[in-house]
Amino acid sequence: MRDESKPATLEQLTSRLRDRTAVIGIVGLGYVGLPLTLRYAEAGFRVLGIDIDGAKVDRLNRGESYIKHIDGAAIARAREHGFEATTDFTRAGEPDALVICVPTPLNAYREPDLSFVLDTADALLPFMRAGQVLSLESTTYPGTTDEELKPRLESRGFTVGRDVFLVFSPEREDPGNPDFHTRTIPKVCGGVTPACLEAGLALYGPAIDRVVPVSSTRAAELTKLLENIHRAVNIGLVNEMKVIADRMDIDIHEVIRAAATKPFGFTPYYPGPGLGGHCIPIDPFYLTWKAREFGLHTRFIELAGEINSDMPHWVIGKVTDALNLRGRSVMGSRVLVLGIAYKKDVEDMRESPSVELMEILRDKGALVDYADPHVPVFPRMREHRFDLKSVELDAPTIASYDVVLLATAHSAFDYDLIRQYAKLIVDTRGVYLTPLPNVVKA
Numbered sequence: 001m002r003d004e005s006k007p008a009t010l011e012q013l014t015s016r017l018r019d020r021t022a023v024i025g026i027v028g029l030g031y032v033g034l035p036l037t038l039r040y041a042e043a044g045f046r047v048l049g050i051d052i053d054g055a056k057v058d059r060l061n062r063g064e065s066y067i068k069h070i071d072g073a074a075i076a077r078a079r080e081h082g083f084e085a086t087t088d089f090t091r092a093g094e095p096d097a098l099v100i101c102v103p104t105p106l107n108a109y110r111e112p113d114l115s116f117v118l119d120t121a122d123a124l125l126p127f128m129r130a131g132q133v134l135s136l137e138s139t140t141y142p143g144t145t146d147e148e149l150k151p152r153l154e155s156r157g158f159t160v161g162r163d164v165f166l167v168f169s170p171e172r173e174d175p176g177n178p179d180f181h182t183r184t185i186p187k188v189c190g191g192v193t194p195a196c197l198e199a200g201l202a203l204y205g206p207a208i209d210r211v212v213p214v215s216s217t218r219a220a221e222l223t224k225l226l227e228n229i230h231r232a233v234n235i236g237l238v239n240e241m242k243v244i245a246d247r248m249d250i251d252i253h254e255v256i257r258a259a260a261t262k263p264f265g266f267t268p269y270y271p272g273p274g275l276g277g278h279c280i281p282i283d284p285f286y287l288t289w290k291a292r293e294f295g296l297h298t299r300f301i302e303l304a305g306e307i308n309s310d311m312p313h314w315v316i317g318k319v320t321d322a323l324n325l326r327g328r329s330v331m332g333s334r335v336l337v338l339g340i341a342y343k344k345d346v347e348d349m350r351e352s353p354s355v356e357l358m359e360i361l362r363d364k365g366a367l368v369d370y371a372d373p374h375v376p377v378f379p380r381m382r383e384h385r386f387d388l389k390s391v392e393l394d395a396p397t398i399a400s401y402d403v404v405l406l407a408t409a410h411s412a413f414d415y416d417l418i419r420q421y422a423k424l425i426v427d428t429r430g431v432y433l434t435p436l437p438n439v440v441k442a
Contacts, residue, residue, distance in 0.1 A: 007162045009131040010195050014202040016096055020044045024203075025095030027120055029056055029085060031278075031348065032137060032171040033101035034067060036207075039182040041078035043207045048095050049085040060085040068347045068374060069176050092127040097203050099135045100124075101171065103278065110285050112141055114148065121149055125156055133165040133199040135189075139224050139283050141290035144168075145217035146192050161193030167200030168217035170224030176346040186210040190220030228283040229301055234269040235280070236304030239311055242271040246318075251441060253430030273407050273428040273442070274311040274353025276342025281308070281351045312356045318442035319361070319403060319426050326424060328402055331365030336391065336401040338418070339408025340372045347374035354407040355384045361405075369401075373412045395421045406431060 016022035024040045026033045029051040040047050051057055059066050061084065063076035075083075092098060102116040117138050128134070134153070136145055145168040150160050158164045169189040174180060187208040191197030197213055204211045214220050238256070245252040252271060260268040275281040284305055288298040320330050342352035349355065354370070361368050370378070371391050378386040391397055393414065398404065398421040406418075409429040418425065419432065425439045432439045 007195060009163060010165065010199060013096055013131055013133060013165070013199055017199075017202040017206060020206060022096035023048060023094055025050060025092065025098040026101060027051075027092075027098060027124065028101040028103075028138075029053075029060065030101065030103075031067065031175055032173050033099070034060075034065075034070060035173060035182045036099065036101065036137075036171075037083065038070070038074050038078050039207050041081045041083045042183075044081070045207070046082035047078065047084075048091060049083065050087070050089060050092070051085065052087060054087050057085040057087050067175075069345075089123040090127050092124040093129045093132075096131065097133045097135065098124060098128070099137060099203075101137045104138045104140050104282075104286070105278075106282055106285055111289050112286050114140065114144065117144070118148060121152055125152055128153075128156065128158075128164065130158065130163040133167065133196075133203055135167045135169050135200060135203060137169055137171040139170055139228070139279060139286070140221055141225070141286040142218040142221040143290065144221060150192055161191075161195045165196040165199035166192045166217070167196050167203070168220045169200060169204060170220060170227075172224075172227075175348055176343065183207065184209055186212050188212045188214060188220050188223050190214040190217045192217055222287075225283055225287045228279045229287065231269070232275065232280050232284050232308065233301065233304040234267070235271070235275065236307040238269045239271045240307050243314060246441065251430075253433070253441075270430070271428075272311070272353070273315045273357060275308045276350070276352045276354075277348065278350040312353050312360060315357060315405075315426070315428055315442045316360045316364070318440060319405060320364075322424055322426055322440045323403060326402075330361065333366050333402040334400065335361050335366045335368050336398070336404045337361075337368065337370040338372075338404060338406045338413060339410050340370050340378070341374050341408055341410075344409050345374070345411055349375060349379065349381070352408075355381070355386075357405065357407055358386065359384065371413075372408070373410060393417065398422050 024045045025048045026037045027050045029049045037047050037049050063079050065072040065075050100120055102120050105113045107113045150166055153160050153164055160166050167189055169187055172185045187204045189200040189211055191200050201211055242252040256268050259266050284301045288301055291298050323333055337354055337358055340352055340354040341347055341349055358368050369391050371393050376390050378388045398418055403424040404422045406427045406429055409431050415431055426442045427439055428442045
């Protein structure tokens, strides 16, 4: 017997999601959207992937992966279960659920750039129909879902919570992490209305082990920002501690290892040459921007951002000092940057501090090369241009550089070989634990 308190569209939608006859539409097939696509296919759903990049779509439809840590065999299995990729947004009415997984960068003024989200929504809306649930996963400031997406749906004549259902469920992907996967990472979900939340829980429940409901889309949006601001602030703290420890001639990595033996009240964070990835360097500024609307100044968050943003320049200062002690200047020196991805053992270069290090060195007149087994050719990037390929690390090559700058500590590097043949190593990752004559910690 039908529950008269619920819209018929909600009952039909949740029923299809529960019995896995629903079609799932994933919009944006990158580092977030592609793993989610594979998880839904694995859970028994037919998935329609939508992306503006025709080359990606063609590769996926051939059963190939373009993300190194995602196996092509997983794409092929998804294809066998009905997964299809397309660039055709007119097909947005086919899925029962549409999940938006597109970037949310900052503009030149470090303000939120919602153009990817809003352009995507505007491309989908003309083809949406009653009975669908729309979920936004892109990290954004509190209020985006109900201030930007809800009015757009209403402009099409839909009543949100009756005809269509709108939720925010922030992505929590960690590329290259072997311990956590899309299925096992708990999923926070907030809805514009109680009916929307019910639809969101029905959407994610069959694919994710644990779904965590919250009271609103704003609470879900702030949850994601808190997670990443927590990391940014603590990394800022440990980066400041690194500078202090260096001035006192203390190894900060030794201190962190010792502090981490405390079984309560301490969580280890590790310093580096700056912040990388699409989340940690960017997301805090979404909240600082929104906070101004309420007359608030997020001093603590912005201070951490300043410290983290200064790290590449501090590292270059250490490189400069180390070369000076050996009678060389940065200008004219041959520098090999080890690792240009933003984190260990992935190919993802979004916001990588290594690229900023390379640019500063180049501007100072250094001759810069890089080695990264995950990035064989320096990719085309909107803001950064290098016509370089990764060099092979053998003894003569390593010895030919005036300084090796260890920026990203990939497991594939032969650190003993590097230590043996490098004239000078500037280690920003604490790889070399004991004092060595040719190693400078940064």
